[in-house]
Amino acid sequence: MKSTTNTKVILLHPSIHKQNGTVSTTSSSSSSSHRLWLVFIVTVFTLAFTLTLFHSTMPSSAKPTSQSSAFITPLPPSISDALLHYAATSNSTSPHMSTSELTSISTSLTHCSPSCNFLIFGLTHESLLWHALNFNGRTVYLDESEFLVSKFEQSHPGIEAYDLSFTTKVSDFPELISVTKSQVQNECRPVQNLLFSECKMGINDMPNHLYDVPWDVILVDGPRGYFPNAPGRMAAIYTASVLARSKKDGASHTHIFVHDFYREVERICSDEFLCGENLVETVDVLGHFVVERMEEKSFEFCKNSTSSSSSSSSLPTSNSASLSSGDDD
16 A cells, blocks of 8 residues: 655745746836837937928028028118108208209119218218118218217217318318329329328328228218318318229219309319319209229329319419308208
């Protein structure tokens, strides 16, 4: 009879199942973690790609705007007409420019629009008007008064204005013209860089960069010239004529306007250096000249020398220089 003590009992420990369950759970958790990381990485790359695409398209979308700004449109006629109207209306109570004079200068600005280089001798009642009419271009003011220039710039930020020192006097203008004509082949020649000139009629203390600007329009409406010790506009007229003839870029001609053209100093200096053959119109007391650039080795301001000689023969003496009544602007 066999003993029951040899019976083998196999026990299944529950820890085995527990370990298998743990392994299964760990594997499942690891797989889920990998998927989460994968989703995270894909999301990051997608976000980075989106941001990169967005920033890369920004310049291209802004580019048409910058390009469109390059195509500057001129001032609409309705606005320029309104500016001229109100400027003329406000001038009615004081001896400033008339409507016809304002219109003549404005028309020349529209010819070189939308971008004009406009040089103005003298700060006047119309100064802001010129800046507005030439809003796409460059407008530069030159005046004898350091105080007025400083005040004007402070009151109107963005304005480009400079003060000049004039050594001339109205009472000396006959002698100045004679000396200038005697040096026309040397220091006072019509084509030169006045920055390096010793001509007494030339202005050589402007900011250096202004001598290289191809000016389209120049207005001589200063400095003062209505009493013997006033600096007069001889130097301004002579300098304008040299700047027009010496420019190397831009249009071949320059519109030069001389205000108070009825006065003897302005009229004779204009006849000598801007020349009668270049006078295209006179509007009230405004003379309008169109001066062409010249070759470097040119030594005559006027092609028709007879007008120049006739004007010089009528030059008054220093004591009898005409100082027509009327205030400068």
